[in-house]
Amino acid sequence: MPPSTPPSSVEPSTTLLDRVGTFISENKRAVLIGTAAVVVAGGVAYYASTSGSGSGSSRGGREEKGKRQKGSKGSSPKGHGQDDSAPIIEPVSPKAEEKGGLAHTSQRKELANSFKTKGNTEYGKRDFDSASKLYTSAIEISSTPEPVYYSNRAACYINMTPPLYDLVVIDCDSALSLDPNYVKALNRRALALERLQRYEEALRDFTAATILDKFSNKSASDSIERVLKIVATEKAAKIFQACSISADREPRLPSHAFVSAYFAAFRARPHPTLPENATTGDNTLLLGLQALEAVDYPHAFTLINESLEQDISWDEGKAEALNLRGTFKFLMGDVDGAKIDLQESLKILPSFTQSLVKIASVYMEQGDPKMAFECFDQAIAQNPDDPDIYYHRGQVLFIMNEFKEAAENYTQSTKLDDQFVFSHIQLAVAQYKDGNTGNSMATFRRTLKAFPQRSEPHNYYGELLLDQQLYEDAAQKFEKAVELEKAKTPSNVLPLVNKGLTLFQWKNDIMAAETCCEEALQIDPECEAAVTTLAQLSLQQGKLDRAVEMFARQSELARSEAELLNALTFQYASAAQVEFMKNYPHMAAQLRDIATGMM
Numbered sequence: 001m002p003p004s005t006p007p008s009s010v011e012p013s014t015t016l017l018d019r020v021g022t023f024i025s026e027n028k029r030a031v032l033i034g035t036a037a038v039v040v041a042g043g044v045a046y047y048a049s050t051s052g053s054g055s056g057s058s059r060g061g062r063e064e065k066g067k068r069q070k071g072s073k074g075s076s077p078k079g080h081g082q083d084d085s086a087p088i089i090e091p092v093s094p095k096a097e098e099k100g101g102l103a104h105t106s107q108r109k110e111l112a113n114s115f116k117t118k119g120n121t122e123y124g125k126r127d128f129d130s131a132s133k134l135y136t137s138a139i140e141i142s143s144t145p146e147p148v149y150y151s152n153r154a155a156c157y158i159n160m161t162p163p164l165y166d167l168v169v170i171d172c173d174s175a176l177s178l179d180p181n182y183v184k185a186l187n188r189r190a191l192a193l194e195r196l197q198r199y200e201e202a203l204r205d206f207t208a209a210t211i212l213d214k215f216s217n218k219s220a221s222d223s224i225e226r227v228l229k230i231v232a233t234e235k236a237a238k239i240f241q242a243c244s245i246s247a248d249r250e251p252r253l254p255s256h257a258f259v260s261a262y263f264a265a266f267r268a269r270p271h272p273t274l275p276e277n278a279t280t281g282d283n284t285l286l287l288g289l290q291a292l293e294a295v296d297y298p299h300a301f302t303l304i305n306e307s308l309e310q311d312i313s314w315d316e317g318k319a320e321a322l323n324l325r326g327t328f329k330f331l332m333g334d335v336d337g338a339k340i341d342l343q344e345s346l347k348i349l350p351s352f353t354q355s356l357v358k359i360a361s362v363y364m365e366q367g368d369p370k371m372a373f374e375c376f377d378q379a380i381a382q383n384p385d386d387p388d389i390y391y392h393r394g395q396v397l398f399i400m401n402e403f404k405e406a407a408e409n410y411t412q413s414t415k416l417d418d419q420f421v422f423s424h425i426q427l428a429v430a431q432y433k434d435g436n437t438g439n440s441m442a443t444f445r446r447t448l449k450a451f452p453q454r455s456e457p458h459n460y461y462g463e464l465l466l467d468q469q470l471y472e473d474a475a476q477k478f479e480k481a482v483e484l485e486k487a488k489t490p491s492n493v494l495p496l497v498n499k500g501l502t503l504f505q506w507k508n509d510i511m512a513a514e515t516c517c518e519e520a521l522q523i524d525p526e527c528e529a530a531v532t533t534l535a536q537l538s539l540q541q542g543k544l545d546r547a548v549e550m551f552a553r554q555s556e557l558a559r560s561e562a563e564l565l566n567a568l569t570f571q572y573a574s575a576a577q578v579e580f581m582k583n584y585p586h587m588a589a590q591l592r593d594i595a596t597g598m599m
Contacts, residue, residue: 105143112138116149123156132156147175151185158192168192180583183209187220194223199231207576211587232568236561253332254557255526257492259297262331266354266388267420272316281310285321292324295490301328319349327358335365353379357392364396372396387416391423398426403434421451425460432464440464455484459495466498471506478502493520497529510537528557535570544581547574 119134135153139145154171157164172189175182190205206227210220253259271289274282288303304324312318326341342359345352360375376393379386394409410427413420424447432440444461451457462477481495500516503509514537520530535550551571558564581587 108141108143112142112145112149115141116146116152119152123152126159128156128160132160145174145178147178147182147185150175150178151182151188154185154188154192158188163192163195165192165195169196181212183212183217186212187223190223190227194227199227199234203227203231203572203576204579207580208584211580211584228569228572231572232565235568236564239555239564252557253297253301253328255528256295256297256490256524257494257527259331260295260492262327263292265391265422266357267417269354272320274317275314277313279311279313281307281312282314282317284310285312285317288321288324297328300324304328315348319345319352319355322348323352323355323358326355330358330362330365335362338362339366351382353383353386353389356382357389360392360396364399369396369400385416387413387420387423390416391420391426394423394426394430398430398433401433403430406430407434418450421447421454421456424450425456429460429464437468453484455481455492455495458484459498462495462498462502466502466505469505471502475499475502475506491523493524493527494529496520496523497527497533501533504537510541513537526557528554531557535574539574544574544578548578 115134115138119131119138122128122131122134132153135149135156138149139153142149150171154168154175157167157171169189169192172185172192175185176189179185186205186209190202190209193199193202193205203224206220206224210217210224213220215221271286274286278286284303285307288300288307291297291300291303304321308318308321308325312321322341322345326338326345329335329341330338339359339362342355342362345355346359349355356375356379360372360379363369363372363375373393373396376389376396379389383389390409390413394406394413397403397406397409407427407430410423410430413423414427417423424443428440428443428447431437431443441464444457444464447457448461458477458481462474462481465474465477478495478499482499485491485493485495496516497520500513500520503516504513514534517530517534517537520527521534524530531550531554535547535554538544538547538550548571551567551574554567555564555571558567
């Protein structure tokens with residue numbers, strides 16, 4: 001969709017940002033491997049460092065009542081508090097017997113197995129206290145305790161009332177020190193850590209268990225998703241809270257390309273005429289408008305704010321300043337602040353149709369299309385010949401998938417002013433989405449002829465060609481758009497990213513795609529599409545450290561909590577895979593084989 005789309009609006013599937021956004025869903029299982037199931041965070045980083053010696057005498061004494069009470073932290077939420085897998089199904093490993101050989105070792109093993117068998121019987125009766133004591137005896141009598149003894153006792157602790165989660169963690173540490181690949185112990189420890197609200201550690205264990213189980217355990221995968229959501233949500237909330245209370249962490253503008261695209265969606269208007277005796281605020285406003293015209297957006301925003309603080313002397317100027325400050329707030333994700341400024345602008349100048357159009361976008365952002373259309377109706381009543389009104393009403397209808405009605409509004413906009421390129425582009429896109437592919441292509445060809453020096457028709461025509469898998473034609477259009485943009489300062493880098501994605505989809509040329517995105521970031525370091533695409537391409541190649549770096553950068557660029565949550569999710573998922581591979585290097589080849597089979 002042409003770049004006038006509001007920051008959080010849904011875009012058609014043929015556009016760049018939507019293709020980047022759906023990259024993962026289209027390759028879900030493959031990317032799932034690359035990021036430990038997309039929703040994975042963790043890896044098991046501390047088997048040896050947290051497990052202790054694993055000897056029976058060091059664990060058996062933890063049964064006393066006082067220690068148990070320390071382990072219970074609150075009640076267990078329904079569905080996540082108990083371990084329903086009975087220990088009786090777990091066989092004893094031959095490891096200890098292989099290491100032994102002496103008669104007393106064999107006798108100890110036989111006696112320990114006897115205690116374990118009795119413990120299994122008590123566990124089956126749900127007498128968890130008696131069962132735990134029998135497993136303790138098995139541990140204490142063994143010269144080399146089996147990991148199953150610790151895991152079975154952990155199963156008792158997790159099912160007690162109240163559950164003894166701290167003791168579950170301790171016993172699973174011991175089991176995993178003896179067998180790092182013990183999936184059941186990983187899941188039990190993860191469950192206990194989750195209940196103890198040690199979420200990042202829980203994610204590490206759920207991650208390891210899921211990968212070691214070759215992604216065959218849906219319950220573990222669901223647990224990963226559940227816990228990762230908690231972690232990412234908490235992190236996102238903390239970041240936004242810090243932003244709101246820290247003077248040096250103010251909301252930031254999105255990339256230059258994004259801001260330029262939004263302002264370009266409104267036809268240029270002459271600057272308001274300053275009064276004869278202009279005040280300081282009046283002159284500061286004029287400087288802000290000049291900075292905006294020079295596409296110096298940070299400076300323009302600062303000057304607009306200063307002009308309002310200095311007091312603007314005439315109504316038209318104050319309404320203009322409030323309109324622009326509201327626009328900047330909207331672009332930075334401060335929807336409520338934008339609404340207040342735009343409403344104040346309209347109180348001063350009710351006929352200001354641009355403020356009415358922009359506040360319609362605010363209402364759409366807040367999920368209130370009824371009020372959005374009322375604003376458009378008011379704008380038409382004030383000025384029925386303003387082509388911007390019909391263009392932006394078409395945008396809202398487009399977002400609502402009302403493509404035929406959207407096309408009618410774009411057509412009306414072009415009738416009132418046929419020199420606005422985006423009305424033509426969006427008409428072609430709406431025709432395409434409505435199934436009129438022939439009409440859409442014809443509209444694009446006419447637009448290319450009418451605007452030979454504009455990059456946008458080439459770029460968006462290329463997107464529709466790419467959607468039809470006409471890769472060579474799409475690449476040519478993107479290349480032409482890149483060539484035209486290079487003549488501008490600064491240039492719009494989205495055609496470069498589009499070109500990279502085309503080369504990847506067409507020729508599976510990851511290196512060329514990366515080169516395009518890196519070049520885009522050299523021009524516009526805050527281009528979200530380039531950052532996100534590089535992150536996904538890094539996952540495809542198993543460059544997990546680079547993926548973590550890119551997702552962290554995406555988090556920094558996020559303007560809303562929803563965007564930040566998405567970026568943090570993938571950041572933690574990628575970091576988890578890095579950590580897992582460090583601790584399970586023998587799994588690397590196997591994971592690559594699984595990933596290759598899913599691509």
